[in-house]
Amino acid sequence: MKSAGDRNAGLSIIEREELGTLIDVLGARGYQVIGPVVSDGAIVYDRIASLADLPEGLTDEQDGGRYRLKQRDDRALFGYVVGPHSWKKYLHPPRIRLFRAECAENGLRIIDEEQPQEKFAFIGARSCELHAIAIQDRVLLDGVYPDAVYRARRENLFVVAVNCGTAGGTCFCTSMNTGPKATTGYDLALTEIPDPDNHRFLVEPGTALGAEILGALSSREATPDDETIAEQSIARAVEQMENNTRRMDATGIRELLLDNLEHARWDDVAQRCLTCANCTMVCPTCFCTTVEDTTDLTGDHAERWRRWDSCFTQDFSYIHGGSVRVSPMSRYRQWMTHKLATWIDQFGVSGCVGCGRCITWCPVGIDITEEIRAIRGQINGCKA
Amino acid sequence: MAKRRPKLAVWKFASCDGCQLSLLDCEDELLAVAEHLDIAYFPEASSRMVKGPYDLSLVEGSITTPHDAERIRRVRRESRRLVTIGACATSGGIQALRNFADHREFINIVYARPEYISTLEQSTAISDHVDVDFELRGCPIDKHQLIEVVSAYLNNRKPNTPAHSVCIECKLRANVCVMVAKGTPCLGPVTHAGCGAICPTYLRGCYGCFGPQETANTQSLSAQWIKMGASEKETVEAYRGFNAWAEAFRSETVKVGNGEGGDGE
Known part of the structure; x- marks a missing residue:
C-alpha cells in the first residue's frame, strides 16, 4: 500500500469491464450487491448481478415535479444523479415486523424477530447520499437507544461511491457542502471517465477493506492525466450547480426560520402543498416511523409492525384529543423547520443534504430552496 | 360456557353489491369470521335471517329513496355498532352523479313509466342520515381492510386504516x-x-x-x-x-x- 497524503497515492484506474469484476468479487464475499437500475422510467436501487444491470448511456432530466430519462451520447454507467429511491430503503426498511405475540398458557409469549445476517454492498452511492447515511447514523445509532434494525443492516455495509460528473436539475449539494465529490463514508470511490475509446474509472480506496477489494481487481496506477480529467468532470458538476438558480443560502438558516415562524410564505406554500408526504418518503434523511399493532380474528396472535411515517399526516401528531398540527401550513412548517433548523439543535447537523429529491418528487414541484429564498425576502411579493 | 358470538348483519342500500362480495371473497378468513361472529343477517350469502338487534352491522350502499331513508334509521336502531363499507355508503357512490343534475330528467329518459319511481333528488352517504361508528372506504373496499376492521372490532381495538394519501x-x-x-x-x-x-x-x-x-x-x-x-x-x-x-x-x-x-x- 502506498501511504496516504501523497497526492497520487492510492489512486488507480480500472477499465469499464472491471467494474463487473468488482460486482462479482463483492458477491463472492457474501454481499448482496445493490446498485442503480432502470425501472418504470426512472433509475432506482435494486439488486444487481452484473454490469449489464446498470443503466448505460442514460441521464435524468429533473425539475420541480418532473423527472425524465434521456439518452446520453456516450455509454456512461453513472451519467445521471439520484432517483426516487434512497439507500434508506435498505438500512431503514419501509415496513418491518418488530415482534409477534401469542396467547400462551401463562399469559403472553413474545416472539422476537431475528435480525438478518445479510451484508449489503451499495454500488454508486453519491456524496450527498453518503452524508445522508452519516446523518441517519447520528439519528439512529448515536443516541441512548440505538436502533437494532438499522444497526444490523448498517454494520457490515460496503460502499462504492461515485463522484458526480453531472449535476441534476434539482441538485444543490454545493449549497449544503455535501458534494459532489465523496470525501468520507466510502470503501471505494469511483470517478467515471466515459471516454468512448478508453472508458475507465479512477478509483480511490477509503478504507483498508476497500483497498483489499481493489487489490482483487486488475488495475493500473492513475496518471496525472487521469486525475486531471476526473477532477474536471467533478468541477463541471460544481459549475452546473453554481450556475443554477436553485441554490440554498444556508447562512444563518436556523435563525432565519425560527425568527420567521409567522411568515406569510407558510400560508402561501400551504396553498400548494398536497400534504401527500412524498417529500418525506423520498428524503434520504427523514427517519420517522409509526408502529401498527394488529391481531388476527381469534385474538390469539398479534404482531407489531413498524413503517415509515410522515409529519405530513394528521395521525403523526395525534395525541389525546386530536392532531396537534391540523393545518397543512403547520405541517409544512414543521417539516421544513425541523429539516433545516431544529435538526441542528437535535443532531448537530442540518437534515438536508441538497439531493433535490423533495423538489423533483413533489407532485406539484414545491422547491425547498425557493421557499428559503422567499423567506429571505429574495422573491418579490413574499416579504413577511 | 362458550362465549356468545356477536351477531353480524350485512345490509344493502343503493349499491352494486361489490363490497358485500369482498366479504364473501375473504374465503379462508370468512370461515374464521363465521367462527367468531354469528352471521345473523346477510341475504346475499344466506337465506337464514335472524332478528335483531345486531352487535355489528356492515352497511353497503347510499340512500337514494324515501323508503331507504327510513330503513337506515331502523337499521341504526337495531345495531350496536354500525360500520359503513364502500364509496356508496361513505360518499354517495357513482350514483351521486345525479346530484349534479336534475334527477327528474334522468327518470323521464330512463323509465317508460316515471310515475312509478319514487326517489330522492340526491344520493347521499349513510352518515348524512344516521350516526356511523366507522367508515371503511373504497370502491370496492379492500378485503384485507375489512378483515382488519372486523378483527379490531372483535378484539376491541382501533383498526389500522390510515387516512393519509x-x-x-x-x-x-x-x-x-x-x-x-x-x-x-x-x-x-x-x-x-x-x-x-x-x-x-x-x-x-x-x-x-x-x-x-x-x-x-x-x-x-x-x-x-x-x-x-x-x-x-x-x-x-x-x-x-x-x-x-x-x-x-x-x-x-x-x-x-x-x-x-x-x-x-
Missing part, C-alpha cells in the same frame, strides 16, 4: 411516481389510502376509488394537472367518479367546471 402506499412499495416520471395525471396525492396503490403499481394514475384523503388539496392538484396538459373537462371528470359527492372532490369539480380552479398560482 395513496402516495405513502406507493412509496412504501417503492413505486416510481407516475405523475412525476411519466406525466400521468394521478389522483393519488388527494386520495385516501387503503387499496395498496394498485393502479400506480401497474403504471396507471390513481382513480380516487377511496375518496379524499384527510386533508385533500384538490385545488393544487387540479392546477398541476392543467399545467401538465390535462383539460378542465378531464380534470372534472376525474373527480366525478365513485366519490364525486365527497366534499373535497365535489367542491373542486364545481370550481374547475366554472373556471375558478386549476388556473395555476
